[in-house]
Amino acid sequence: MMDPLISPKGHIVATSPAFANRLLHVFKNPYSYDPDRFSPGREEDKAAGAFSYISFGGGSHGCLGEPFAYLQIKAIWSHLLRNFELELVSPFPEMDWNAMVVGIKGNVMVRYKRRQLVLD
Structure with missing residues (x-):
């Protein structure tokens, strides 16, 4: 049985910022415009880890x-x-x-x- 966390050679792995930036378990009211969600004290973008806000990517292959x-x-x-x-x-x-x-x-x-x- 194949490990679900390993992508087979030749497969494409992608993420969608449009989807990820609206995750209910990360952002409160993800469909409303609220730039304060990133401000000190709230910082909702850090709720799911260092790269939960992925518009420019993260990790070793950041933009x-x-x-x-x-x-x-x-x-x-x-x-x-x-x-x-x-x-x-x-x-x-x-x-x-x-x-x-x-x-x-x-x-x-x-x-x-x-x-x-x-x-x-």
Whole structure:
């Protein structure tokens, strides 16, 4: 009989962040938006071990691009927020949790206007 914890050669093992980040035994109210669940004192993401929040992976094969991805996100948002006034025109979008990469359902319309920057 084969050990259920050992994957046979040639088989693929995968995990789904969209599934894992909604585990009821890890997160209270996993389907609601609550960034405070990661804050000191609650830290629900650590309830099931060091890698229960797996969006960037964990262990010896964690995503090497994570720090660079966060740097890019900060740079892009810094540029947009400094240089443009943004206004959501369409209704707030609904999340598509079933997609391979979590995104939004439908289209989002944003009105933008370039800011007049004052240089010192």
